[in-house]
Amino acid sequence: MMSLDRRYALIAWLLLSLAGCLWLGWRQFGALEQRFRQESFITLRLLSQKASQHDAVLATLAASEQSHLPTDMLKRLQTAMPQLSAIGYWRQQQWHGDPSGLRPPLALLWQAQQQRQTILGFDAAQRYWLQSPDGWALLIDPQRMLAKAELPEPLENISLQLRGHRIELLQRKVGAAANDWDLSLERKLPSVSQPFRLSSRTALSWDSLPWLEILLWNALLAAIAVGLYAWHRQRASQQRQQQQDRLAAQARLNTLNEMMAGLAQELNPPLTAIIANTRQLERALDEPSQRGAVRDTLLATGAQARRAAALISRLSRLLAHPKATETTPLDPDALVNSLLFLRQAELADQNITLEWHNLSPEEWPRAERTALEQILHNLVQNACDALEEQGGRIVISGESDGHNYRFKVVDNGPGIDEAILPKIFLPFFTTRARGMGLGLPLCETLARAQGGMLHVQNAANGGVIAQLILPWAKRDA
Numbered sequence: 176m177m178s179l180d181r182r183y184a185l186i187a188w189l190l191l192s193l194a195g196c197l198w199l200g201w202r203q204f205g206a207l208e209q210r211f212r213q214e215s216f217i218t219l220r221l222l223s224q225k226a227s228q229h230d231a232v233l234a235t236l237a238a239s240e241q242s243h244l245p246t247d248m249l250k251r252l253q254t255a256m257p258q259l260s261a262i263g264y265w266r267q268q269q270w271h272g273d274p275s276g277l278r279p280p281l282a283l284l285w286q287a288q289q290q291r292q293t294i295l296g297f298d299a300a301q302r303y304w305l306q307s308p309d310g311w312a313l314l315i316d317p318q319r320m321l322a323k324a325e326l327p328e329p330l331e332n333i334s335l336q337l338r339g340h341r342i343e344l345l346q347r348k349v350g351a352a353a354n355d356w357d358l359s360l361e362r363k364l365p366s367v368s369q370p371f372r373l374s375s376r377t378a379l380s381w382d383s384l385p386w387l388e389i390l391l392w393n394a395l396l397a398a399i400a401v402g403l404y405a406w407h408r409q410r411a412s413q414q415r416q417q418q419q420d421r422l423a424a425q426a427r428l429n430t431l432n433e434m435m436a437g438l439a440q441e442l443n444p445p446l447t448a449i450i451a452n453t454r455q456l457e458r459a460l461d462e463p464s465q466r467g468a469v470r471d472t473l474l475a476t477g478a479q480a481r482r483a484a485a486l487i488s489r490l491s492r493l494l495a496h497p498k499a500t501e502t503t504p505l506d507p508d509a510l511v512n513s514l515l516f517l518r519q520a521e522l523a524d525q526n527i528t529l530e531w532h533n534l535s536p537e538e539w540p541r542a543e544r545t546a547l548e549q550i551l552h553n554l555v556q557n558a559c560d561a562l563e564e565q566g567g568r569i570v571i572s573g574e575s576d577g578h579n580y581r582f583k584v585v586d587n588g589p590g591i592d593e594a595i596l597p598k599i600f601l602p603f604f605t606t607r608a609r610g611m612g613l614g615l616p617l618c619e620t621l622a623r624a625q626g627g628m629l630h631v632q633n634a635a636n637g638g639v640i641a642q643l644i645l646p647w648a649k650r651d652a
Contacts, residue, residue: 184400184403184404188396188397188400191396192392192393192396195389195392195393195396196389196392196393199384199385199388199389199392200384200385200389202385203383203384203385203388204356204379204383207329207358207379207383208358208379210329211329211330211358211360211375211377212360214327214328214329214330214375215327215330215360215362215373215375216362217327218321218326218327218330218333218373218375219362219364219373221321221325222320222321222335222364222371222373223364223365223366225256225258225320225321226364226366226368226369226371227366228255228256229256229305229313229315229368229369230293230305230366230368230369232252232256232313233293233305233307233309233311233313236264236307236309236311237307237309237311243271244262244263244264244271244272244273246273248262248273249261249262249273249274257319257322258315258316258317258318258319258320259313259314259315259316260277260302260314260315260316261273261274261277261278261312261313261314262311262312262313262314263277263278263311263312264309264310264311264312265281265284265310265312266310268281272312277314278312279296279304279306279312279314280296280304283296283304283306283312284306284310284312286306287306287307287308288308290308291308292308292367292368293305293306293307293308293367293368294306294368295337295368295369297338297340298314300316301317301318301340301342302314302315302316302317303315303317303369305368305369317335317342317344317371318342318343318344320344321333321344321345326344326345329377330345330347330375330376330377331345331346331347331348331376331377331378332345332346332347332348332374332375332376332377333345333373333374333375333376334373334374335371335372335373335374336371336372336374337369337370337371337372348377348378355378355379355380356378356379356380357376357377357378358376358377358378358379359374359375359376360374360375360376361373361374361375411516414516415516415517415520418513418516418517419517422517422548422549422552501543502541502542502543502625502626502646503541503542503543503544503648504539504540504541504648504649505539505540505541505542505544505547505648506539507533507539507540507573507580507582508531508533508536510544510547510548510551511531511533511551511571511573512531513548514548514551514552514555514571515529515531517552518555518559522559522569525559525562525563525566526566526567527559527562527566527567527568527569528567528568528569529555529569529571530568530569530570530571531570531571531572531573532570532571532572532573533572533573533574534572534573534574535573535574535575535580538574538575538580538647539580539647539648539649540573540580540582540645540646540647540648541580541625541626541645541646541647541648542625542627542645542646543624543625546621546624546625547621547625547645549617549618549621550618550621550622550629550643551571551582551584551643553614553615553617553618554584554618554641554643555569555571555584556614557614557615557639557641558584558586558588558639558641560607561586561588561589561590561638561639562586562587562588565588567586567587567588568586568587569584569585569586570583570584570585570586571583571584572585575647576644576647577647578646578647579627579644579645579646579647580644580645580646580647580648581642581643581644581645582642582643582645583640583641583642583643584640584641584643585634585638585639585640585641586638586639587637587638588637588638588639589637589638590633590634590637590638590639591631591633591639593633596631596632596633599615599631600615600616600619601616602616615629615631618643622643622644622645625645625646626645626646627643627644627645627646628643628644629641629642629643629644630642630644
């Protein structure tokens with residue numbers, strides 16, 4: 176199962192990646208949209224210039240008052256205006272033009288003369304005539320108004336629309352995909368005689384995204400994430416080591432305390448006997464010649480014995496455990512999560528899983544934090560020793576039990592021999608090659624100092640159940 180810190184880190188990385196990709200895509204689409212609009216306006220200006228050229232040619236011909244059409248005029252005009260398909264004029268309702276087979280409708284001339292302005296009329300091939308009131312007329316092929324070199328690359332579709340006629344000047348792409356972003360612009364040509372409406376369109380697809388920049392952005396994020404993860408692992412390792420050192424120091428101090436208590440228990444009886452025998456010998460001395468030397472020796476021996484007893488008593492009082500009055504309400508989740516942080520990674524390498532189940536989330540125990548940490552640490556270590564060869568599972572649970580709070584440390588190991596079980600709390604008793612046999616006695620002493628109890632028993636289905644019963648405390652007490 177993914178840890179909470181890794182889950183948050185993954186969510187943060189995904190959000191940053193998404194934000195960066197959206198920004199890069201928005202910037203790219205914005206630049207493409209701006210370029211589309213610029214190229215569309217350039218196309219509009221070019222077409223407006225072409226329309227102005229048509230008006231200028233008609234005005235020049237009308238001002239020249241030529242009575243006949245020069246034979247090479249069309250060819251000369253087509254060098255600059257390839258869209259010009261025919262040219263000519265009406266005289267006495269007779270058409271004179273080049274080529275002679277193309278001519279505008281006579282009705283177009285009557286309309287131009289009546290309105291006294293240039294009139295536009297379409298033919299069957301989607302070309303249009305420009306008929307001036309002076310009789311001169313031009314036939315324009317709009318599809319040749321723009322050369323291929325003049326057609327902007329970002330534009331895919333360009334068309335002119337007027338009076339229900341639609342003339343396609345450019346059609347690089349027919350239709351757009353459902354996921355494409357359609358860009359369009361419509362503007363009217365600023366020409367009185369040729370009031371076409373320009374329609375420019377293009378579609379931006381997923382191929383338009385800056386994939387290289389997106390890839391580089393995600394690569395940069397991945398590098399930063401790996402660096403932060405390595406830094407976090409190193410920092411967590413340092414914190415874990417600091418906590419392990421603190422627990423080890425506390426364990427050494429508690430072990431020393433337990434050793435002193437054991438030594439005091441073992442040394443006090445013989446020392447008391449020495450003192451008693453010395454006093455008896457003092458009273459039994461009858462030899463006058465030896466009485467002085469023996470008395471002095473016995474007095475010195477008794478003084479030294481009393482001095483040793485006093486020293487041991489002082490050391491025992493100095494290293495005594497904290498009293499129950501020093502306990503405080505503790506958060507079991509925070510306490511056990513600290514233990515999981517210290518041991519889970521190490522135990523995973525030994526094929527041992529360590530779990531925590533809080534069965535009473537609203538309840539807290541009352542204890543001294545360092546002592547409780549030491550008890551749980553020792554109980555988990557004992558379970559690890561039992562599972563060292565085969566691996567297995569260790570489950571720590573916590574729940575309220577009336578006016579008490581109960582911690583359980585359960586493993587699925589081989590259990591404890593029933594003959595050995597009554598001796599596990601005796602100081603210096605151990606069945607292992609390493610260790611001094613002070614772990615469980617120390618835990619029992621620490622539990623009693625906090626007003627609690629420690630029980631160890633074999634589980635019915637194998638393994639060991641260690642139960643630590645502590646006073647119950649209100650959560651916010």
